[in-house]
Amino acid sequence: MNTILETRALCRTFGAVIAANSLDVRIEQSEVVGVIGSNGAGKTTFINMVTGYLSPSSGEILFEGRSILGHAPRRITRMGMARSFQVAQLFPELTVLDNLVCALIGAEGAHPSFLKPARSPARIAACDAILAEFGVEHLRDDPVRAVPQGARKLIDIAMAMVGRPRMLLLDEPTSGVSVEEKFALMDTVMAAVRRHGVTVLFVEHDMEIVERYVSRILAFYSGKIIADGPPAAVMADERVRELVIGHHTRPAGSRRRSAQP
Amino acid sequence: MSAKTTIDKTQVALLIATAAFAAAGVIAPYWLCFLTMLALAKALVVQGVVIQMRLGLVSFGQGLFFGIGGYAVGIASNFWGISDAFVLLALALAAAVAVAAVLGLLMARYRDIFFAMLSLALSMILFGVLVKSQGLGSTDGFNVPAQSYLGWVPAPGQQKLVAYVLTIAVVGTVALLLCRYLGSGAGQIAEAVRENEIRVEYLGLSPRWLIYASYVMAAGVAALGGALTAFATGHVDPEMAYWATSGEFVFIALLGGTAHVAAPFLASILFSVVRTYAFEYTPHTWQLILGLVLLAIIVFLPKGLWSLVQREGKVRA
Numbered sequence: 001m002n003t004i005l006e007t008r009a010l011c012r013t014f015g016a017v018i019a020a021n022s023l024d025v026r027i028e029q030s031e032v033v034g035v036i037g038s039n040g041a042g043k044t045t046f047i048n049m050v051t052g053y054l055s056p057s058s059g060e061i062l063f064e065g066r067s068i069l070g071h072a073p074r075r076i077t078r079m080g081m082a083r084s085f086q087v088a089q090l091f092p093e094l095t096v097l098d099n100l101v102c103a104l105i106g107a108e109g110a111h112p113s114f115l116k117p118a119r120s121p122a123r124i125a126a127c128d129a130i131l132a133e134f135g136v137e138h139l140r141d142d143p144v145r146a147v148p149q150g151a152r153k154l155i156d157i158a159m160a161m162v163g164r165p166r167m168l169l170l171d172e173p174t175s176g177v178s179v180e181e182k183f184a185l186m187d188t189v190m191a192a193v194r195r196h197g198v199t200v201l202f203v204e205h206d207m208e209i210v211e212r213y214v215s216r217i218l219a220f221y222s223g224k225i226i227a228d229g230p231p232a233a234v235m236a237d238e239r240v241r242e243l244v245i246g247h248h249t250r251p252a253g254s255r256r257r258s259a260q261p
Numbered sequence: 262m263s264a265k266t267t268i269d270k271t272q273v274a275l276l277i278a279t280a281a282f283a284a285a286g287v288i289a290p291y292w293l294c295f296l297t298m299l300a301l302a303k304a305l306v307v308q309g310v311v312i313q314m315r316l317g318l319v320s321f322g323q324g325l326f327f328g329i330g331g332y333a334v335g336i337a338s339n340f341w342g343i344s345d346a347f348v349l350l351a352l353a354l355a356a357a358v359a360v361a362a363v364l365g366l367l368m369a370r371y372r373d374i375f376f377a378m379l380s381l382a383l384s385m386i387l388f389g390v391l392v393k394s395q396g397l398g399s400t401d402g403f404n405v406p407a408q409s410y411l412g413w414v415p416a417p418g419q420q421k422l423v424a425y426v427l428t429i430a431v432v433g434t435v436a437l438l439l440c441r442y443l444g445s446g447a448g449q450i451a452e453a454v455r456e457n458e459i460r461v462e463y464l465g466l467s468p469r470w471l472i473y474a475s476y477v478m479a480a481g482v483a484a485l486g487g488a489l490t491a492f493a494t495g496h497v498d499p500e501m502a503y504w505a506t507s508g509e510f511v512f513i514a515l516l517g518g519t520a521h522v523a524a525p526f527l528a529s530i531l532f533s534v535v536r537t538y539a540f541e542y543t544p545h546t547w548q549l550i551l552g553l554v555l556l557a558i559i560v561f562l563p564k565g566l567w568s569l570v571q572r573e574g575k576v577r578a
Contacts, residue, residue, distance in 0.1 A: 073462045073463050090457065105449060113445055115442065119444070159464070
């Protein structure tokens with residue numbers, strides 16, 4: 001297998017707080033990796049460093065074998081690594097379609113034309129196809145500010161997928177989404193991801209979601225990775241159960257399924 | 262199909278309006294043509310303010326480029342003996358773009374009130390320099406001689422009409438280009454930058470680059486407005502770069518709104534009418550009337566006068 005993303009001895013401190021303490025991570029192509037950890041464990045810091053939003057205090061980040069250290073987020077996005085956000089980052093006053101048109105313009109080139117129309121028939125057709133793939137085509141002409149939370153998360157991820165990334169980082173895709181909606185949302189997202197063969201790393205607090213969709217778990221605690229492996233093994237790990245999941249939940253395999261739709 | 266996508270209804274309407282304005286110059290009295298020229302030249306500067314407003318930035322210093330445009334024309338025609346209107350327009354444009362290309366590197370780093378105040382400060386530097394320049398007539402400014410057109414010098418009686426037609430032609434061309442820009446990819450991303458800069462960055466685009474490009478573009482149209490004003494009045498003075506002049510451009514931009522390329526033109530003409538009549542009837546309190554008009558616009562039409570046109574359009578559709 002090919003390594004798509006690799007970090008070597010990645011560190012980041014905020015004053016006295018160590019948000020990342022020598023992280024060595026290797027993500028292989030086509031993996032679906034779940035990142036778990038309590039609040040402040042360094043999950044979002046990890047995503048922010050990997051996508052160029054935060055610069056690490058020290059260490060190295062390689063995307064498809066090339067160093068991306070010091071690159072701006074837009075450059076890393078152009079290289080093929082996209083992300084979605086914990087709180088959907090959209091353009092609230094624009095329609096859903098225009099949000100996707102913006103994403104498509106970005107995907108087509110770093111310097112958009114000042115004279116060619118933004119809403120060309122080809123772009124609209126491409127955007128409609130993506131809206132249908134994510135099941136939000138009925139919201140096409142609504143301004144984003146009037147769109148429900150769950151759909152916003154889907155649009156946020158759809159916009160990240162427009163550029164046909166080879167790796168996708170999802171920061172808590174189901175946070176702010178109702179219990180009834182979250183599995184449907186993840187099914188939609190994972191189907192699209194598989195169809196395009198995208199490698200996925202997602203941060204998630206919901207253990208049911210993690211168990212169901214990932215092939216590997218990274219457990220963060222206090223800026224360190226305390227466990228890395230297949231879901232069943234990590235969920236059964238004593239330290240993970242003590243520091244991340246908490247003792248009140250039962251280990252993998254014995255959970256009740258009533259929360260499913 | 263391709264003709265439909267390259268020229269839409271708005272562009273056809275702009276072409277018709279341009280032709281109508283030019284034709285009206287032949288029959289309308291000169292004082293009306295003169296006021297229209299000033300209003301449309303001013304509207305070009307306002308277009309620059311609107312371009313930046315669409316990005317969420319308010320420039321309180323568009324007078325800087327208005328002044329540069331006017332003084333480029335004045336200096337070139339008085340000191341260098343250039344009288345060709347097209348060369349003068351090109352010089353005004355080049356001077357403003359050159360200055361903006363440098364200042365834009367600084368401006369593109371700032372947002373919100375910092376952008377507004379810095380733009381104001383830069384325009385006041387030019388004002389200060391002009392006021393202190395004895396050779397340029399200090400606070401009085403100086404007169405600009407009449408123009409020639411590609412070697413043709415109109416008869417004295419025709420001079421004014423030709424200047425009017427030139428103004429209409431330049432304004433019409435800029436309006437068409439701006440209309441294309443508003444509907445373009447860059448125009449769409451400008452709105453996205455206003456809404457959420459971080460997301461634009463994560464779409465692989467540079468918000469700062471777009472802000473820089475818009476700043477330079479706004480400077481260019483403002484300089485054309487300044488040059489046309491110098492043609493119309495035959496005079497330039499430091500007042501062009503004064504902050505109150507820049508404030509007026511923002512005022513007109515708010516009056517019209519940012520929704521449509523025609524809004525600044527409409528607003529500028531309306532502003533000119535309101536000011537002319539307010540000044541005639543209440544010479545000492547005309548600013549009060551303008552203030553009340555702006556207050557009414559902000560309270561009742563927060564998206565500017567153009568929202569009246571749009572609302573009507575929706576009902577019809």
